[in-house]
Amino acid sequence: MYDLLIVDDEPIAVRAIERGIDWSDLDIRRIHTAGDYEDAVEILDNHPVRILITDIEMPGTNGIRLLEYVNRCYPRVRAIVTTGHSQFEYIQKALQYRTLDYLLKPLDFKQLKSIVERAIRELDHERDMESLHRSYEESQLQWQRNLPILEDRFWQDVLNHRIRLTPDNIRSTIESYRIRLRPDLTILPVLISIELWHGSFSASEEEALEYALRKAAEELILRDDLEGRSVHDRNGVNVLLIYLAEGAEPIPQQQLTERCRNFVETCGEMFYCSVSCYIGDPCPIEQVPYSFRQLLRAERDNVTEMRTVCCAASARNRDIQVDIRLPAFEEWQTMLETGRKTEFLHAHDEWFHSLADSGSATPETLRAFCIGFMNMIFQVSSVHGIPLSELPIFGDDNDLYAHCRSIQTLSLWSARLTEELFARCRKLGRPSLRSPAIETTLAHINENLDEDLSLESIARLVHLNPAYLSRLFKK
Numbered sequence: 001m002y003d004l005l006i007v008d009d010e011p012i013a014v015r016a017i018e019r020g021i022d023w024s025d026l027d028i029r030r031i032h033t034a035g036d037y038e039d040a041v042e043i044l045d046n047h048p049v050r051i052l053i054t055d056i057e058m059p060g061t062n063g064i065r066l067l068e069y070v071n072r073c074y075p076r077v078r079a080i081v082t083t084g085h086s087q088f089e090y091i092q093k094a095l096q097y098r099t100l101d102y103l104l105k106p107l108d109f110k111q112l113k114s115i116v117e118r119a120i121r122e123l124d125h126e127r128d129m130e131s132l133h134r135s136y137e138e139s140q141l142q143w144q145r146n147l148p149i150l151e152d153r154f155w156q157d158v159l160n161h162r163i164r165l166t167p168d169n170i171r172s173t174i175e176s177y178r179i180r181l182r183p184d185l186t187i188l189p190v191l192i193s194i195e196l197w198h199g200s201f202s203a204s205e206e207e208a209l210e211y212a213l214r215k216a217a218e219e220l221i222l223r224d225d226l227e228g229r230s231v232h233d234r235n236g237v238n239v240l241l242i243y244l245a246e247g248a249e250p251i252p253q254q255q256l257t258e259r260c261r262n263f264v265e266t267c268g269e270m271f272y273c274s275v276s277c278y279i280g281d282p283c284p285i286e287q288v289p290y291s292f293r294q295l296l297r298a299e300r301d302n303v304t305e306m307r308t309v310c311c312a313a314s315a316r317n318r319d320i321q322v323d324i325r326l327p328a329f330e331e332w333q334t335m336l337e338t339g340r341k342t343e344f345l346h347a348h349d350e351w352f353h354s355l356a357d358s359g360s361a362t363p364e365t366l367r368a369f370c371i372g373f374m375n376m377i378f379q380v381s382s383v384h385g386i387p388l389s390e391l392p393i394f395g396d397d398n399d400l401y402a403h404c405r406s407i408q409t410l411s412l413w414s415a416r417l418t419e420e421l422f423a424r425c426r427k428l429g430r431p432s433l434r435s436p437a438i439e440t441t442l443a444h445i446n447e448n449l450d451e452d453l454s455l456e457s458i459a460r461l462v463h464l465n466p467a468y469l470s471r472l473f474k475k
Contacts, residue, residue, distance in 0.1 A: 001029035002123060003047055004116070007040045007054040007066065008082070013105075017053060021109050027120050037066050044074055051119050053112070056083040067099065076126070078119035082107060148229075150177045155231045155241060158288055165286040185243050187288050188250075190260065191278040191295035192217055192230075192238040195306050196409055198272045213271050214238055220263045226251060239292065244282055253279075253311070260309040268307065276302070277309045303361045303406050326369055327351045329376045334475050336380050337438075341422055345415065352411040366404035373414050377421065391420045437462040438473060 004023075008014045014033045023031065032047060034040040036058055043049060052070060056063035063081065070077050084105040100122075101115045154177050157163045163173050171183040192213070197206065214230035217240045222228050228242040244250060260277035267275040278298050280291040294312050302310060327347070335344035355361050381388055403413040440462050445453060459466040 001027050002050040002120065003030050003032060004028050004051045004053070005032045005034065005040065005043055005047075005049045007034045007036075007052070007058075007063070009035050009055065009058040011035065013055070013082075017107070017109075017112070021113050026113070026117060027124075028116075037069075040066055041069060044070065044077075049074070050077055050123055051116060052077050052079045053116075054079065054081060056081055078122060080112070080115055080119070082112075147179060151179045151181070151229055152231055153177065154179055154181070155229065156234060158285065159231070159233055159239075159292055161289060165289065167284075167286060170285050181243075182245070183285065184246050185285060186246065186282045187285055187291075188242040188244055188256075188282045189280040189288060189291050189295060190217075190221065190240040190242065191280070191292070191299060192240060193276045193278065193299045194238065194273050195276060195406055196274040196412075198268075198274070201272075209271050209273070210238065213267060213273070213275070214240075216266060216271070217263055220266060221256070221259045223259070237296070239295075241288070250282065257309050257311070264307050264309060274307050276305070276307060278302075278312065279309065280312045300363055303363055303366055303404070304356060304359060306406055306408055325355075325365075326372050329372050333376045333380060336376075336418070336421070337475075341418075344418065348415060348418070349411070352407060356407050361407055363404060366407070366410050369410065369414075370404055373417075377417060380421065386421070386424050390424060391417060437464055437469065441469070441473060 006014050006017050008017075014035070018031055018033060028051075030047075032043045032049065034043055040054070044052075052066075054063045054066055063083075067079055067081070070079055078100045081099050081102045082105060083102075100119055103112060103115070154173060157173065158165065158170075163169060167183060174181050174183055194210065194213070197209075201209065210232065214232065217230050217238075218228065221240060222242065226242055227245075228240060230238065230240045232238055242251075256279060260279065264275050264277060267273055276299070278295040280295050283291045291312070298310060298312055302308070332344060332347060335341075335347065355365070377391075378388065381391070403410050441458055444458060444461060455466045455470060459469045462469065464472075
């Protein structure tokens with residue numbers, strides 16, 4: 001609804017317009033009245049007037065000045081001019097200020113009401129157009145805000161084969177998502193491998209750090225001369241996709257490698273993690289999943305180097321001989337059972353150091369170690385009645401092979417698991433991981449040093465075969 005202002009220096013003329021027309025069937029909210037220029041300006045400045053009916057001839061300041069003020073300050077007001085003079089100069093001046101219509105007195109109220117109705121229709125149309133324009137601007141703004149999400153969704157579909165990877169289908173998918181990608185782009189993928197978090201973070205904290213890390217990759221690797229997007233794959237893998245336009249000069253390999261090295265160093269300093277970058281081969285969009293799988297294999301095969309930058313081509317050319325040499329788990333188990341923690345950890349660290357120095361470690365080596373180590377821990381724990389679920393570092397992890405990502409992560413995990421095992425024994429009041437039979441034997445000897453002890457008598461005490469007890473005791 002709209003406010004209407006009637007301006008005339010004759011109160012009778014104002015009342016005649018105000019009361020002589022039935023305004024109830026029009027979209028008029030309120031009628032204001034004024035007798036001169038100053039009163040009219042005050043009303044215009046303090047009320048949302050959208051329709052003005054004004055006389056031109058008023059004492060002091062005429063209606064032309066009011067029209068000039070309205071045209072300058074309230075150009076959206078629809079003005080209707082009334083006058084008792086028919087001189088052309090008045091009409092000409094009124095039309096200069098975009099007057100809606102011009103009426104001579106005495107007024108034809110039916111005609112005036114019809115002009116006001118036309119003004120209301122114009123205002124309604126203007127309002128509808130403004131609403132439509134606002135809706136369009138809001139939808140455009142929403143689309144702009146959603147562009148990163150839509151682009152992420154497109155790459156998720158590509159990486160996970162949720163769309164048919166043909167040029168025509170890729171083009172139609174890009175058009176349906178309305179994202180600013182060209183179907184003929186060449187993509188250079190860079191896998192960002194988070195190898196180790198330097199600290200204990202909750203899942204939400206790690207998620208926030210990963211997001212910051214991806215944004216840092218865009219800033220430090222793309223900089224100002226490259227375009228691209230970092231994507232978080234649904235399997236938890238981070239990858240930076242560099243867009244190379246057709247005919248554009250490719251970034252030199254050495255320069256890209258240096259940028260990745262700078263990013264790797266920054267992650268260690270700012271994001272509390274060890275990161276490696278695996279640079280793929282440039283390829284069209286439909287071949288991105290294949291290049292991505294190559295990078296995942298390169299990451300899987302790299303178990304010796306952390307915080308490194310690796311090119312896919314050099315990773316493919318690397319000739320690694322599979323040589324699975326496992327530690328003597330039986331000797332390690334003896335160290336655990338006899339409480340020789342320091343000796344065990346020394347042997348443990350020495351083996352991992354020699355494995356790293358050999359340069360021949362493979363994922364198969366680490367997995368074989370993981371299986372042998374867990375078998376040893378299981379035997380020691382079961383003998384002493386320690387449920388594996390009470391070793392948090394083991395019981396809370398459903399994927400044992402997640403620890404086989406690198407030599408360092410596996411070394412840290414196995415050492416921490418050993419610490420947990422000894423801590424559990426201390427909690428149970430046992431000085432070592434020796435079996436209960438050996439503990440009972442030692443206690444019996446210490447309590448009966450003045451007695452004539454024999455192997456047979458002690459074996460009967462612990463309900464074991466004397467030969468087996470002798471071997472176990474020596475061990």
